[in-house]
Amino acid sequence: xxxxxxxxxxxxxxxxxxxxxxxxxxxxxxxxxxxxxxxxxxxxxxxxxxxxxxxxxxxxxxxxxxxxxxxxxxxxxxxxxxxxxxxxxxxxxxxxxxxxxxxxxxxxxxxxxxxxxxxxxxxxxxxxxxxxxxxxxxxxxxxxxxxxxxxxxxxxxxxxxxxxxxxxxxxxxxxxxxxxxxxxxxxxxxxxxxxxxxxxxxxxxxxxxxxxxxxxxxxxxxxxxxxxxxxxxxxxx
Numbered sequence: 001x002x003x004x005x006x007x008x009x010x011x012x013x014x015x016x017x018x019x020x021x022x023x024x025x026x027x028x029x030x031x032x033x034x035x036x037x038x039x040x041x042x043x044x045x046x047x048x049x050x051x052x053x054x055x056x057x058x059x060x061x062x063x064x065x066x067x068x069x070x071x072x073x074x075x076x077x078x079x080x081x082x083x084x085x086x087x088x089x090x091x092x093x094x095x096x097x098x099x100x101x102x103x104x105x106x107x108x109x110x111x112x113x114x115x116x117x118x119x120x121x122x123x124x125x126x127x128x129x130x131x132x133x134x135x136x137x138x139x140x141x142x143x144x145x146x147x148x149x150x151x152x153x154x155x156x157x158x159x160x161x162x163x164x165x166x167x168x169x170x171x172x173x174x175x176x177x178x179x180x181x182x183x184x185x186x187x188x189x190x191x192x193x194x195x196x197x198x199x200x201x202x203x204x205x206x207x208x209x210x211x212x213x214x215x216x217x218x219x220x221x222x223x224x225x226x227x228x229x230x231x232x233x234x235x236x237x
Contacts, residue, residue, distance in 0.1 A: 079161065079195070079196035079197065079198060079220055080195065080196070080197045080198060081198050082159045082198040082199060082200050082218070084127075084157050084158075084159045084200050084216045085159050085198060085216060085217065085218060086215045086216060086217045090215070093178075093180070093215055094180075094217065097171050097173070097178075097180040097215065098171075100171035100172060100173040100178075100180065101171065101172060101173075101174075102169060102170065102171055103170035103171065103172050103205070104146075105235050105237070106146055107145075107146060107151075107170070107205060107206045107207075108170050108203050108204065108205035108206070109140045109143045109203065109204055109237075110140075110158070110168070110201065110202075110203050110237065111139045111140060111155075111201065111202040111203060111204060112139075112140065113163055115138065115139045115140075116201055116202065118139075119139055119155055119201075119202035120200050120201065120202055122155060122202075123155060123156070123157050123200075123202055127156065127157045127211075127213070127214035127216075128154045128155065128156040128157070128179075128210070128211055128214050129154065129155045130152060130153070130154055130210065131153050131154065131155050131204070132153070133145070133153060135153075135155075136153045136204050139155065139202070139204055140204050143204060145206045146206060148206075150208050151206040151207065151208055152206065152207060152208075152209075152210070153204060153205070153206055154204070154205050154206075154207055154210070154211070155202055155203070155204055156179065156181060156202065156203050156205055156211070156214050157181065157200065157202065157214055157216045158181045158183060158200070158201045158202055158203050158216050159183065159198050159199070159200055159201070159216040159217070159218040160183040160185065160198070160199065160201055160218050161183075161185040161196050161197070161198055161199075161218055161220050162185045163199075163201070165183040165184055165185045165218075166184050166185050166186045166225065166226075166236065167183075167184050167229070167234045167235055167236050168181075168182065168183050168184075168235045168236075168237065169182045169183075169184075169235065170182075170203075170205065172207060172211075174208070174209075176212060176213075177207075177209050177210065177211050177212040177213075178211065178212055178213045178215070179205075179207070179211040179213070179214050179215065180215045180217065181203060181214060181215065181216045181217065182217045182218075182219060183201075183217075183218055183219070184218075184219035184220075184221070184225045185218070185219065185220050185225075186221070186222065186223075186225060186226075187220055187221060187222060188222070196220055198218050200216075
C-alpha cells in the first residue's frame with residue numbers, strides 16, 4: 001500500500017502545473033516560425049528546348065558581335081585594287097587570252113621582294129621596259145635566260161594579292177604580241193581577319209618581240225580558281 005501511495009503522490013505531482021509555465025505563454029509557438037517552402041518558379045524545371053533556345057540566342061549575339069568587330073577591322077570590305085589591274089571594261093580580254101599559248105616557266109621569273117620596289121619604280125610610266133642581261137641578273141639573281149638569240153629580256157608589270165601567290169600564268173599571243181600576266185591567290189574559302197590588298201610587282205620575261213600590250217591580272221578566290229588547272233604544269237613558285 002505504501003508503494004501505491006507513493007505512486008499516487010508522484011502522479012499528482014506530475015499533473016500539477018509548473019510554476020514557470022506562465023513564462024512561455026507570451027512566446028510564439030514553434031509552428032508560428034515555420035518557413036514557407038521556396039517558390040518553384042524561382043528555379044524552373046530544366047528542359048532541352050529551353051536550353052537550346054538560350055544557346056541559340058547566345059550564339060546569335062556572339063555572331064553579331066563578331067560581325068561588328070570584323071566590320072570595324074575592314075575584314076568584310078571589298079579587296080583594294082591596284083591601278084595596274086586589268087580594267088573591268090577590258091575583262092573580255094581574259095576570255096580571249098584563255099586561248100593564247102602559255103609561256104614556259106623557263107621564260108619568266110618574278111622579281112624578289114628585295115628588288116621589287118626598284119623594279120616597280122622603273123615601270124611607273126610604262127607597262128614594260130627592255131633590260132640587258134646585267135640588269136636581269138640584278139633583279140633576279142640566278143636566272144638563266146633560254147639560249148635563244150632571238151629572245152629579248154623585258155621587265156613587265158604584274159599585280160597580286162600576295163608576295164607568293166598560289167599560282168602564276170603567262171600567256172603570249174605572238175601574232176598580236178599581247179601578253180597576259182595573271183597571278184591567282186587562294187583566299188581559304190573563309191573570311192580572313194584582314195583586308196585583301198592588291199599590290200604591284202614585276203617580272204623578268206624573255207620574249208621574241210616587244211609586247212604590244214601587257215595585261216596584269218590578279219585573281220582572288222576559293223577552290224574555284226583551281227578548276228580546270230593541271231597541277232603538274234601549274235607554276236606555283
